[in-house]
Amino acid sequence: MLFTLILYSIILILIITFIIIYVKQYEYFKARQIPGPTPSYFFGNVKTLWNAESPSRQLVEWSKQFGKIYGIFEGTRPHYIVSDVDFLQEVFIKQFSHFPIRKTTIFSKALNKGKRIHLFSALGTRWKRQRNVINPTFSAVKLKQMSPLINNCINELMKKLPDYSEKHEDFNIYVLYKRLTMDVICRCAFGVDTDMQNNPDNIYLKKVGQAFSVNFQNMPLFKLGTLVPPVGVIVGDLFIFQNKVRQKLNQLFPSTIKKFEPIPGTWIMARVGEVIEMRSDVAKQRVDLLQLMLEAASREQIKDKKDDVDEQYIAKKLTYDEVIANVFLFMIAGYETTSTALAYCTYVLANHPEEQLKLQEEIDEYLLQNEDEEDPDYDVINRMPYMDMVIKEVLRMHPIAISGIMNRECTQETDICGIKITKGAIVQPDVYSIHYDQELWGPQDVNNFCPERHLTKRHPLAFLAFGVGPRNYYHSHISYYHLNL
Template sequence: MSPLINRSVTALMKKLTEQYQSGQSFDIYAFLKRFTMDTIWSCGFGLDTDMQNNPNDRYLIQSQRVFSAECFLMIAGYETTSTALAYVSYVLATHPDEQLKLQEHIDTYFNPDTDNEIPSYEMISKMDYLDMFIRETLRMYPIIPAVINRQSTKDFQIENIGTIPAGTIVSIDMYTLHFDPDLWGPVDPNTFYPERFATKRHPLAWIPFGIGPRSCVGMRFAMMEMKLVLACLLKTYSIIDCGEQTYQATDQLEETAVISPKNIIIRLQRRDEKTV
């Protein structure tokens, strides 16, 4: 694993540990944004940033302008990954049984006596249930459904609709696709069920990163970032929901380049402590 990513993960875990020690609920989304921003600036540009400890870092401030107005590719690397991690955090908080199952899966790859071990690329690649967990989250909470579109180069016919002229922008209804019971059954697609990815599905049934030659070039990098953060976090902590503060996250969405919650309010609990 890249030392630059490891450094960003270590900084994130240090801040989350401070939040745990405070005993207070907090918005984990804010820390996830700083993590992905640190990772982008360090891995993409070789800049030594520390936005976890300096949220007023000039690169973070500049990036809000640069990424939103001039560089959509960087939005894909920063905003989408942090938002996906935020949704995973929400799912973990609101599905404690699934969280425990994922933690037990992650435990099999770690020395139980180490808190600060950073997993290797090879170790992360073997965590198949972690991969399914993230994929199921992105199935239910796609980040950028509106940007997956194509422009027709010639007229074509759709039965019972008529002729679609050349030059028409055609968008995919990702929500209908991702919740189609014929594609995702027999378990109800409205149920969070990572194991459904153990079954081979139609190659176009899951497209949060797009599909084909124009799919997201950063998919593997983003997936590895998410797996690394979750493995490090869940081997030590459990994410606990804070009642209505947590559940309202999916009711208060902001739609820009991505569809994101305003915040994800949770509390952390060390796994070696009794539930309070």
């Protein structure tokens, strides 16, 4: 009897202690005198974001209410939502070593246990090693070598457009840009001569489209995993496991392929693996990202040492699995972003005929001066300042790749602008509020399309369309190049 009583008392004390610790976590921002919307127990503030028509717009609403630095909770995990550019400069650039990763999710954790890890989700020294190898593949010289591949795709689109205009019917140019972008990526990333613009049923286009149509974040299990991290770890592992089982069943019983079809990402990576096998016979004939990465690939296992090792000891190698994962990443990272940006550029220019004319004049001027050159290449694009300003202004007004991407997780406690940030806390810029901040982007009205505002030097953190800091920097080459052509 006494024993049972003691046991019940201990359990009760444990439960009460757990509740106190749990509830106390919601004091995190109050203790730092940082304002924010009131969280509800268990959910924090995510229910509001899940129900919002646009989570980014919800952040803007809260920024108006609570100011440039405020706090919200995902479950019990604190998120600093920031539109103070000096604070962000500390996080993304000056104190990058304390914020070297994006927010870890149940999937990034599960993926990091496996072999197929790409730049986007790689952590620590693995990320540094991958960047060391991959950065040179995005050099201006290498991109220049890819010009013919890109120009061929553009020429295909140019052949199609007159048909549409002659018919005087509405058509959706976004669809054409998606096909174009996927063609460019497949040719530049892994040398598959796709012709999606003439063959819209192409299987790669379908698979990448499917990869985007599945929104894991809306799935109830993913949501539960986000709110209760230990459940998340199990969900992530289960997801990886069931995908491996599907793959195996698919290999063993190909006739039932529909049922056990691997998820689109796994399917694409399997195709990249096949291309690599074929490459061993015809090596060095192509100049594409796959070939450039294969030159640094090793069949041996690469052991990354601790995070703080000296740069010079980081191996300049990738495993074959990492090459496959990164080719997949380029397809995913370049497809939606570039095609959506092109669609926005078209939309904005159609609504601003004067600016469109100016841009056309800049292009015509170049073409007049270089009549004998065939297609414009990387150097030419760099000589078009108005083009540069137009693209920047479109992406200032319509930043596309922001939710879930532009954030950093604190890996080591630190002080930012007098605020103590603890390990595990997330810092997320409110990109819309920053891009529409009159103080940062004036004197012209921030709601007006005005490419010339980019002639004025702005705060280094005022423009976030391509991200910022060491986890971003080669975008200035690749994205501009793809967008400009």
